[in-house]
Amino acid sequence: MRYISAEEMGAIDANCAYLGISTLQLMENAGAALANEIRAIGGRRIAIIAGRGNNGGDAFVAARHLDDLDVTVFLIGRARDISTEEARRNWDVLRRLEFDLREIKDVSEIDLSGYDVVVDALFGTGVRGPIKGLEGDIIDLINSCGKHIVSVDVPSGMGTGKEVSPDITVTFHRPKIGMRGDFRVVSIGIPRMAEFLVGPGDLKLLGRRGPESHKGDSGRILVIGGGPYTGAPALSAMAALRAGADIVTVAAPKSAADTISSFSPNMIVRPLTSDRLCMADIDILKGLIPRHDVVVIGMGLGRDEETLKAVSQILPLCDRVVIDADALQPDMPLKGIVTPHAGEFRRISGLDLPKGKERIEIVKRFAREMGLVVLLKGRMDIITDGEIVRGNTTGNPGMTVGGTGDVLAGITGAFYARADALRAAAAAAFVNGRAGDLVYRERDFGMVATDLIDKIPEAMMV
Numbered sequence: 001m002r003y004i005s006a007e008e009m010g011a012i013d014a015n016c017a018y019l020g021i022s023t024l025q026l027m028e029n030a031g032a033a034l035a036n037e038i039r040a041i042g043g044r045r046i047a048i049i050a051g052r053g054n055n056g057g058d059a060f061v062a063a064r065h066l067d068d069l070d071v072t073v074f075l076i077g078r079a080r081d082i083s084t085e086e087a088r089r090n091w092d093v094l095r096r097l098e099f100d101l102r103e104i105k106d107v108s109e110i111d112l113s114g115y116d117v118v119v120d121a122l123f124g125t126g127v128r129g130p131i132k133g134l135e136g137d138i139i140d141l142i143n144s145c146g147k148h149i150v151s152v153d154v155p156s157g158m159g160t161g162k163e164v165s166p167d168i169t170v171t172f173h174r175p176k177i178g179m180r181g182d183f184r185v186v187s188i189g190i191p192r193m194a195e196f197l198v199g200p201g202d203l204k205l206l207g208r209r210g211p212e213s214h215k216g217d218s219g220r221i222l223v224i225g226g227g228p229y230t231g232a233p234a235l236s237a238m239a240a241l242r243a244g245a246d247i248v249t250v251a252a253p254k255s256a257a258d259t260i261s262s263f264s265p266n267m268i269v270r271p272l273t274s275d276r277l278c279m280a281d282i283d284i285l286k287g288l289i290p291r292h293d294v295v296v297i298g299m300g301l302g303r304d305e306e307t308l309k310a311v312s313q314i315l316p317l318c319d320r321v322v323i324d325a326d327a328l329q330p331d332m333p334l335k336g337i338v339t340p341h342a343g344e345f346r347r348i349s350g351l352d353l354p355k356g357k358e359r360i361e362i363v364k365r366f367a368r369e370m371g372l373v374v375l376l377k378g379r380m381d382i383i384t385d386g387e388i389v390r391g392n393t394t395g396n397p398g399m400t401v402g403g404t405g406d407v408l409a410g411i412t413g414a415f416y417a418r419a420d421a422l423r424a425a426a427a428a429a430f431v432n433g434r435a436g437d438l439v440y441r442e443r444d445f446g447m448v449a450t451d452l453i454d455k456i457p458e459a460m461m462v
């Protein structure tokens, strides 16, 4: 059974909302499932200790489902401070239905002696420590009450240094990292597909730039590309900038460098020694690579024997690297993230991909055996590290136009500076396709790759 973090659960929640399954629906399912578990314990007198977030909201729903028992809801704090719309709606329902509701200002106002079961819904995954004052006193009260304690989703305060020790935790969808003691996992109606498909929730996992951030904190990206083609590395570089990278350097053959510079003054262009990437460039790149967080390599390089030999010497020098296009060759020391389409996948793996879902296992096995994150581009993009597999369905047939793959490689590079390879690749596939969908609404099949770049910031909004 896979344990997940609070952040991952939040991402799943956001992806559900994107698919049309609202938090209110999930809360209803959570509360109903919780009520079943509470009922199964067998007590009649139920004390619910609820906080002001959605963890409390789950318990308000459970109270409604348990209206044939004697239920008291102790809200810690004031009703007007309930912090989410979903929890408030369910509180208001209980109020209208004249449930026994108490707003608690001091721990002395609660007497748990007359109850059989105490439900701990003070904090769920939204807790941010440390816990002091009233909430701390409440945790002490629960732990010393001697009743059967049921924690909702997680033991309240988990990970803050002060937490409830329940008899059992009823946890939703998947167990949460850090949970101790007995637990039961209950379904809240999150379909497997909602966990498989990449969505806006995955963008939240990238982490945002804080007010304290400095230039370079959000990523220095080195694009190595160009030679026979000049547009390709420029597209990757511009996409990386629009995807939030702070600094983007393009290392390109001399012949391509001027043209690349002319695309935008926002990127730094470092000319290499000749008109193709060659062995003589490796010294220059040895200086550049350590000054960047991520290398994006391959776009527009061509497939000269010496160029490919140089690439094979460069890859081992890179820590985080996104490998695309001409750099995707058999016998290359591939690492990091590779972004092939089906043809390039065949080239690097020797494997033909069937249509449909059977391709997933093949790509997954290849990723595992090679120790790579594979972002296979297709009608449904497949993103896998060999363990976890994600699918992305944003994008449209207009994106078969040249250059969209270069844009994707650039976005992937920018995200890889902020997150691990799998998260970066998954989120990049989503954003690239979503940008394409935004363009398609305005330009239909008239879209070109630079249109996509302009839409990246909008496509990144959660």
Ligand SMILES: NC(=O)C1=CN([C@@H]2O[C@H](COP(=O)(O)OP(=O)(O)OC[C@H]3O[C@@H](n4cnc5c(N)ncnc54)[C@H](O)[C@@H]3O)[C@@H](O)[C@H]2O)[C@H](O)CC1
Pocket (backbone or CB within 6 Å): 009, 010, 012, 013, 023, 026, 027, 028, 030, 051, 052, 053, 054, 055, 056, 058, 083, 084, 122, 123, 124, 125, 126, 127, 128, 129, 130, 131, 132, 135, 152, 153, 154, 172
């Ligand atoms: N993710 C899902 O798919 C679903 C989750 N559900 C349940 O919702 C909770 C998480 O709810 P959230 O509103 O994010 O946070 P909490 O209820 O855990 O707590 C927020 C609440 O507490 C205050 N607070 C936080 N830290 C402290 C502190 N150290 N001291 C005092 N007060 C604190 C904060 O200000 C808020 O008021 C999840 O666990 C599930 O139970 C839903 O059911 C929907 C599906």
Ligand SMILES: [K+]
Pocket (backbone or CB within 6 Å): 055, 120, 121, 122, 123, 124, 151, 152, 153, 154, 155, 156
């Ligand atoms: K809880």
